[in-house]
Amino acid sequence: MKITILGCYAATPRTFSNPTSQVLEIKNHTFLIDCAEGTQVQLRKSKVKFSKINHVFISHLHGDHFYGLIGLISTFMLLNRENDLHVYGPKGIKEIILLQLRASGSYTGYNLYFHELVSKESELLFEDEKVIVKTIPLQHRVYTNGFLFLEKNTERRLNFEALASYNIDKLYFNKFKQGGDMVLENGVIIPNAQLTFNPIAPKSYAYCSDTMYTESILPIIEKATVLYHESTFLESESHLSDKTMHSTAKQAALIAKKAQVQHLILGHYSTRYNNIEMFKEEANTIFHSVHLADDGKEMEFI
Incomplete structure (x- = not known):
């Protein structure tokens, strides 16, 4: 299971940091999770093959999580893509993308399928013989889902x-x-x-961004191999996390500890901080295995 962080900072792009997008490679699948501005460029830099991306998961309709999607869809067209592309995201994502395509006189030479989400309960999005993908309902200022990727039990x-x-x-x-x-x-x-x-134990990846601290997700993400949980703020700015419905590094660590996950990845840092090591230091007071996301960083879990 390999995670490539394309971008992991909150709000606006900067010359040296990118908003949220990442790639999960699991059981011969390449899943794109969120698609902020600059995702295409970051995919190029990380040498991720565009043709391998057949499923895109959008957590919510804030710009720093999906403004790069129309560009990626258009680039797929220019590259003469033939494979189907499935986009999973909140209701409204289809209207937004199709409006941009119509207004620009563009089209796709491949089948583009939208799976619009409205449920506030966890639901199954994708399943084949190797992987299951479910939603993780989150609590943010707009309708938001995280995503749980589960390997199926393997053979002996x-x-x-x-x-x-x-x-x-x-x-x-x-x-x-x-x-x-x-x-x-x-x-x-x-x-x-x-x-x-014995077969290799199946791995799982729980992606949770953006959300305020909520223990409602614990039964869904319990004992995940890896949890990515947003940590927009440090505890010193917890008053801002309450106001904006985001989380602190300490709160992310509390969720990891209570869910009994193996590893925690922090990300979605506010750009007010100059040193992301502070996030790890804060989280380590609660949870042992903490990793820091950063643009271009690759993490493998065997």
Whole structure:
């Protein structure tokens, strides 16, 4: 599971920082999460192939999370994209994008599907044989969702040394991956545990930006491998977090601790701060495994 931070600062772009957008690579999927101004350029810098992006998830309709979407959709057209593109976001996202396309006399040579969200309960957005994606209802000034990406349980791993010792035909390998035992010609049963290893534990990624502190998300994100939680402010400016319905680094750490996640990534920093290390220092007083998002940063979790 690989996370590439394209941008992670709040409000407006600057010459040295970008607003929110990131790429999640999980089980051969490349998901784009939020799409602020400059996302295309950041994708280029991070060498993410445009053609691999088939699903875009927009958390809410504040500009620093989706103003780059029309540009990306238009660039896909210029690159002669053929694959379908699915956009998941709040109701209104379809009207906004189609209005811009019509006004500019543009079109897409590929199928563009909008999945507009209105539910304030967690709902299933996407599922295939490898991954599930659900919403995480958040509390912000406008309708906002986070997203939970879950790997499905994987198959058991073959113990090739053991298989060779029994001279077992490859024909049975899929059976063993599914947990089946081996029955020899003399009737002796070889338990699956002697032929395979336990599967790699499925990983999950919970993306929560923007939101005020709310424990309502705990049952949804419980024991996630990685939690990205906005930390717009430090506790010294907590009065601003209450006013703007954002979170502090300390509050993000409290959520991580109560949800019993493995790792916490902080981001969506207010540009009033000159040193983001302060966010990690504050969060570390509550939670042990804290990572700082930063533009262009890549993080892998094995």
